[in-house]
Amino acid sequence: MKIRLTFLITVFLVGMDHLQAQYKYEPKDVLTKDFHANRREAVRAKLSKNSVAVFFANPVRNRANDVDYVYHQDPDLYYLTGYKEPNATLLIFSEPVDINGKQFKELFFVQPRSEQSEMWNGERLGIERTKERTGIEGVFANDFFDDLPLDFKSFDKVLMYELKGDVRDNRNDEGDLYSMMQYFKEVTDYPEADFSETEDQLYTLIETADEYSAANVAKVIGRAMENDPSLAKNETLKAYQNASTLEERTLVVEKLPKTNIDLNQLHVIMGALREVKLEEEISMLKKAVRISAMGQVEVMKAMHPGMSEREVQGIHEFVFKKYGAEFEGYPSIVGGGHNGCVLHYIENNKPQLTKDEMILMDLGAEYRGYTADVTRTIPVNGKFSKEQKAIYEIVYKAQEAGIQACQVGEDFSAPYIASVKEIKEGLMKLGIIKTEADYGIYLPHGVSHHIGLDVHDKSNYSDFQENMVITVEPGIYIPENSPCDPKWWGIAVRIEDDILITSKGPVNLSEEAPRHWKEIEKVMKQESVLEKWELPVIE
Template identity: 55%
Template sequence: MRAIVPYTAVLFLILFTISSFRLSNDTPQDHLPAAFHQERRNQLRKLLPPNSVAVFFANAVRNRANDVEYIYHQDPDFYYLTGYQEPHAMLMIFSEDQKNAQGEVYKELLYVQPKDALREMWTGKRQGVEGVKQNLGMKQVFNNTDFTDASIDFTKFNKVFFLPFHNDVRDEENIKGDLYDLIAQFKQKVNYPADYNAEAHQLYELIQQSKADKSVNAAQTIRSYQQMNERLKEDKILSDYAQAQDEKTREEIAKQVPQININGYALDGMMNTLREVKTQEELKLLRKAINISAVGQIEVMKAMHPGMSEKEVQGIHEFVFRKYGAEFEGYPSIVGAGNNGCVLHYIENNKTKLENDLVLMDLGAEYHGYTADVTRTIPANGKFTKEQKAIYDLVYKAQEEAFKLCLTDSSVQAPGRVARQIINKGLKELGIIADENERHLYFPHGTSHHLGLDVHDRSNYGALKPGMVITVEPGIYIPDSSKCDKKWWGIAVRIEDDILITEKGYENLSKMAPRKSEEIEALMAKSSVLNKLALPKLD
């Protein structure tokens, strides 16, 4: 006898289908297209050596407290290659076409979480297999529970590439095919050693690839790695090879290197190569994220007053982000007034009154996966003091000179070197340091990192190329009790802009937010609609 579906269940499914259809038409339509992700997979395939496969896993679901999870954020590499933003998924990309038992040819496989009406009622719509095929343009898509029985012979590949595993993946006991299961089954299928160390196996390959007359260089490299990672000294093969005194001994030790086809480090370099140069589709989203962040800086400049708190400043920025549809902050927001600004990654943001301090604001909106990174430093009362202005204008000068080295074929370190020279000279002229070559902590960081899906984005950090986006962020930080005149204490300034490398030079993508001290003071003199917002007082 055919089971009768309860009326309530039918009604729920109808309403769920209708609401899902309605939501699909009310969501942003400017995400990266499926063709972008397909092309990125094609480009990765070109980097893979013959007879190899690259395996990627979605980000883990992470617990916040008890039965509350952190808002889910997809792994940037996984998103870059698929556009899929749900957890418990796995992607395989093959260097050459494969053929299944039915004779069908394929070159990629994607395993995703299945449709589940009851779970979707609690945690939101899932695309499922058919949704992914339709929305993301992938053909070989399966439920994650199907990977258990997948007849993939990983031993036939010369190399099986994957990214290092993390130890924060929980086993969802009541969910089959979750990320925990996918990783465990993958490890079983590839005979993943229990004591696998990606860095050690990288050095094993170095040994195998080094000819006898080059083995002394390989041994020196291993010793260098062992100095940075004590665990590598526990590996007998590496230690014996590193300490061997002649080529013949090293040649004999090389024969002991285990033959293994899995590789947990080389895929990093391939993804660095792919992601460091942005496509036009990516730049469109990056520009949006950066412009949103610049508007946030502008609105705070108009609204700021000495009685405001760091949290309130943070809130205005993040309100602007949400107003424009940014899903996340690209990193924890930094709002540091006075001495708090001297803590480079200060995120407590708990000072209740800004008073007459300088306020360092380092915040970036994340829009459809791409994040800005914009910093401005402004006086809470709208006017720089003499000392504040001196430090601010010095940082501005250093940044202006650093921009000039944001050129094709220049190194990513070049802007920082010139910025440091200018800042050191200026600090000496102000009497804060005694000599330009003096070692100090007033400028303790570099100026530039790549920007994209990550705030510190993937790159091989070679010569700059058109399409790369980097930051330029010189700064001066003078904490209380520094060894200089007390009038400088508690002054912290960082100015950070997002720079696109072009064929003919560079473009400052965040130029909308004022940088000159005079421009900042002029903008802060204007009124803000936010000053009219009056909320009831609470005990």
């Protein structure tokens, strides 16, 4: 018996040493616990009195059968903790609360250590190391969440995001995300199961409207129903829309759900924080952007007719991994010829690119959670045709104007307005559009968004401030059968760069990827390190 016990202890210790090795190789250039603590304090400072902000981790999502997708943490939870494991919930209080005689200003519920689970899925931080890494004193096992002696109904406001319906129930885990969400709904005033952020906004409008604004609120409800037909099933909204007297509207207000749940204010708080980057975040973004730019450069060198879209995608993503980027920030878009006219084309399955085509490549590396977003459009044969160059030069000129509009204090729409002016003039000059109003046929999207922990990062789209990082990405897309001369058909051009806004003017973080047509042709003449890499043919 003694020998057997010694053997088991040895096996256990060796096993745990093996598991701990996984965290041993974590990168050192990560956001510090002081950064995350600072961000939690910034959230707390924006909370109204007697309120709590609730952040649930992202769910584990199934890929097929018993295989899940590689886990990716909810960006807000990562921003506030640095924690990357699933099945976690963070609570931030406006004032400290008493839990079993001890005061806490924040509580964090995480996965406990589990030898069995860790053998299959890798090491968990557990409670003590989560405390150490996050600086949060109130860290508990997630299966304690449903024993939490806290009355959520006692708060004036419970700030959170809409609970989604794609969370699976792991029946073998009492502390999984599904269990925590179900308990939360049971002990709070969370309304009906399909309650949405839009409904919450409309209820607030109804509750605060006076008799003079009632007609306008009814119109807003009508437009919301047009955009989201599911709202037409909401009896409360329909009743307000159909009410014709003050008494009828008052009855609707009295029947509104009585809840302290707020599904909208947290968006405003996190948008204000995340749209302006701190120094540590800018450092991460610069690395992600430079990696993405290097991918564009290497593809320019390697590009030749006969390559497939997927091969081009593979070169980009190989460069990302070579530089240590953990993920792509979004599904890679690699569209040759007409495929470039599909704005979010991600199939990337064209088997051979022809010499007369251009290829549009919109890809971004994600580095330590922060994602770039860089697009280049290049000729497959290394030289722009007359028509391709004409369209490219319009887009380039539009982007130059858009970048110059990225000045502190300017409205967020400034790059769009500046870019569109050039697009209109250029398309009119080529005879592709007859009136300036038709430009939207060929530029159907905006030209800017914030980047950060999300490729379309959270923001309130406020006026430009120093240390915002946005894209400037005008484009022209001319699908086949467009109402213009067929010589333009199949041409698609987008140029996208990541711009840091500073008090001294805009800084192009992705400038290492050539974007002027002369520079692109010059780089495409250079030798590629991949030219001698030949693989055996597989039929």
